[in-house]
Amino acid sequence: MARFFGGRSAVRYKRGKAKAIAHVANGLLQKARAGDTTSTIFYLKTQAGWWETVGLDHAGQLDTGDGRDALAKLLDTIAERQTRIGVPEGRDAQPALPEPEETR
Numbered sequence: 001m002a003r004f005f006g007g008r009s010a011v012r013y014k015r016g017k018a019k020a021i022a023h024v025a026n027g028l029l030q031k032a033r034a035g036d037t038t039s040t041i042f043y044l045k046t047q048a049g050w051w052e053t054v055g056l057d058h059a060g061q062l063d064t065g066d067g068r069d070a071l072a073k074l075l076d077t078i079a080e081r082q083t084r085i086g087v088p089e090g091r092d093a094q095p096a097l098p099e100p101e102e103t104r
Helices: 007-033 037-047 068-084
Strands: none
Touching: 007 037
């Protein structure tokens, strides 16, 4: 850049660029201070070293099975709970819905 513009022009260009950056940064900082969430997040990411992380911490064992064992356990647990709270077993044990009243 200095070769293209020469000595004085390069200094002027750099000063002008620095002033423009300072002006934009000041406006951004004012918006962030005023509570503009987007400006605050942008400022913190670019100036304070913040970054977004997307990750999943997994401490358990990964089950690569087809899920039949897990489904069987879940169904057993449901049946056990139904027995504990007194729900009768079997398909016909559910209470019948009342017949709808006839409209005239």
